[in-house]
Amino acid sequence: MNRVDQPTADDVILDLLIDGVEPTHENLVVAIAAYPQHRDALVAFFANLAVQTALKDEPAPSDCSVEQFANIGVSRVLVRRHEEPGQTSTDIDDTSGEIEIKSMPPRLSQLIRARGLTEDEVAVRVGLDAGLMMKLDRRRIVGRRPLEMFRRIAGEIRLPPAHVIASATGAPIPSSRGNLRKAKGPIKIETETFEVAINASTLSADLKAFWLRQLADSDEPAV
Amino acid sequence: MRAAPLMCFRKSGERYTRHQAVENEIALALDMPHTVWCDQSWRIETLVHLIRLRRRDNDPHVLGILTYQFFERVKPIVNRWSRGYGPADSEEIQISVANELGDLLNEAPPSRTAEYLEVDAATVVKQATLRAIGPGRPKAQAFQSADRDEDGQYTPIVERLASEELNAEEHLLAEEEDEAGGALRYLNAVTDPRHREAFILRHIYNWPLKDGPDGVPTLCEKFKPVSERQIRNWINTAIEQMREAHGEES
Numbered sequence: 001m002n003r004v005d006q007p008t009a010d011d012v013i014l015d016l017l018i019d020g021v022e023p024t025h026e027n028l029v030v031a032i033a034a035y036p037q038h039r040d041a042l043v044a045f046f047a048n049l050a051v052q053t054a055l056k057d058e059p060a061p062s063d064c065s066v067e068q069f070a071n072i073g074v075s076r077v078l079v080r081r082h083e084e085p086g087q088t089s090t091d092i093d094d095t096s097g098e099i100e101i102k103s104m105p106p107r108l109s110q111l112i113r114a115r116g117l118t119e120d121e122v123a124v125r126v127g128l129d130a131g132l133m134m135k136l137d138r139r140r141i142v143g144r145r146p147l148e149m150f151r152r153i154a155g156e157i158r159l160p161p162a163h164v165i166a167s168a169t170g171a172p173i174p175s176s177r178g179n180l181r182k183a184k185g186p187i188k189i190e191t192e193t194f195e196v197a198i199n200a201s202t203l204s205a206d207l208k209a210f211w212l213r214q215l216a217d218s219d220e221p222a223v
Numbered sequence: 224m225r226a227a228p229l230m231c232f233r234k235s236g237e238r239y240t241r242h243q244a245v246e247n248e249i250a251l252a253l254d255m256p257h258t259v260w261c262d263q264s265w266r267i268e269t270l271v272h273l274i275r276l277r278r279r280d281n282d283p284h285v286l287g288i289l290t291y292q293f294f295e296r297v298k299p300i301v302n303r304w305s306r307g308y309g310p311a312d313s314e315e316i317q318i319s320v321a322n323e324l325g326d327l328l329n330e331a332p333p334s335r336t337a338e339y340l341e342v343d344a345a346t347v348v349k350q351a352t353l354r355a356i357g358p359g360r361p362k363a364q365a366f367q368s369a370d371r372d373e374d375g376q377y378t379p380i381v382e383r384l385a386s387e388e389l390n391a392e393e394h395l396l397a398e399e400e401d402e403a404g405g406a407l408r409y410l411n412a413v414t415d416p417r418h419r420e421a422f423i424l425r426h427i428y429n430w431p432l433k434d435g436p437d438g439v440p441t442l443c444e445k446f447k448p449v450s451e452r453q454i455r456n457w458i459n460t461a462i463e464q465m466r467e468a469h470g471e472e473s
Binding site: 011013014015017018019024025028029032039040043044045046047048049050051053054056064066069070071072073074075076077078079080081084094106150154159160162163165166169170 | 234274278283286287288290291294295301303304307313314318322325326328329334335336337340343346347349350353354356357358404411416419420423424427428430431439440444
């Protein structure tokens with residue numbers, strides 16, 4: 001990709017940062033004279049850079065943790081990747097009508113079993129039921145899902161939550177290849193939101209309420 | 224095996240090039256199975272390239288772990304360039320940066336900014352953070368103080384500095400920073416980020432308050448619709464809080 005004659009505000013600001021610009025008012029005026037179309041972005045950039053350059057270190061604010069920050073980023077990358085055309089893990093084979101899995105990533109159930117546990121055991125420990133674990137394993141729960149759920153599962157299998165998010169995100173996995181062979185047309189795999197899945201679960205009313213509250217506080221983006 | 228060359232150009236017309244150490248790391252990675260990439264320690268720029276390679280296949284597992292490592296590594300850079308805000312604004316900034324960086328990692332073909340992540344990731348993270356701060360922070364409608372605690376109570380930074388929450392090592396580091404920082408170290412004692420910003424722009428970077436040559440940005444324009452008098456009051460409040468901090472210290 002070559003440089004274009006009309007650089008975007010991002011291009012201009014990146015060039016300023018690469019050149020190590022000092023956020024002086026004089027430099028701001030020069031930049032605006034060169035790129036008047038990006039005046040507002042330049043004013044905001046110079047002001048923010050000026051403040052951040054002047055500020056010395058201070059006690060760390062109680063903002064989001066490294067784990068939370070990283071999990072948000074991981075979710076974003078996986079969601080964007082999943083949204084792209086052609087980025088599904090299942091394809092229809094025209095000759096047989098059969099759904100073939102191109103490449104099977106580690107599933108949640110595989111991660112759990114690798115720790116010598118069963119899905120049912122982990123479900124009980126984290127406050128879910130077997131049906132919910134099955135749906136997570138087959139990536140049938142889409143939309144917003146609480147980070148707390150991934151944290152709890154990750155804690156049980158001693159992996160970072162990003163591993164669990166990665167395993168539970170992507171194109172839904174069919175239940176049975178045998179049933180798919182009987183289908184005449186393309187198979188549409190049913191998915192549901194976390195809220196619907198919780199309400200349809202066998203969990204107690206208290207646990208259902210707990211997870212729905214977690215969902216309300218969730219910062220994992222929709223998938 | 225070597226990485227494909229980058230496609231974008233610098234302002235000077237030179238093509239982007241990765242640091243030689245990054246090229247070496249990528250060549251090393253390409254000679255090993257991708258399943259062991261997560262067990263290595265890579266430079267941030269190398270991680271960006273490996274993440275982009277893993278996006279092309281259907282295995283989100285290694286992609287997820289490499290991406291997690293990338294975000295772990297860039298978090299301190301985000302912290303450095305988003306100082307001076309309360310918990311709510313800080314969290315909002317960090318979520319925004321995480322999402323923007325996630326988008327940059329996914330861009331195909333990458334923009335100049337996205338591709339520069341493989342040249343100098345810290346500069347792009349700094350840019351994303353400064354953009355996430357935006358022109359209107361802290362959010363005026365939500366503003367009470369930069370330092371609300373969980374109960375919404377106001378806790379000035381100077382009080383936090385004096386509290387017992389700081390451990391000895393942090394306190395020592397803070398003192399060293401103070402010694403290096405001269406009078407500017409008192410900026411952290413200004414409790415309202417808008418007052419601090421007005422002071423910094425006016426007294427450190429010489430922004431005109433109201434009347435400048437035609438087209439020149441002014442503080443009144445920056446903080447519109449706040450009046451000139453109000454901005455003067457903000458600056459005076461900032462100076463007063465810095466004086467108090469100086470008095471407490473001495």
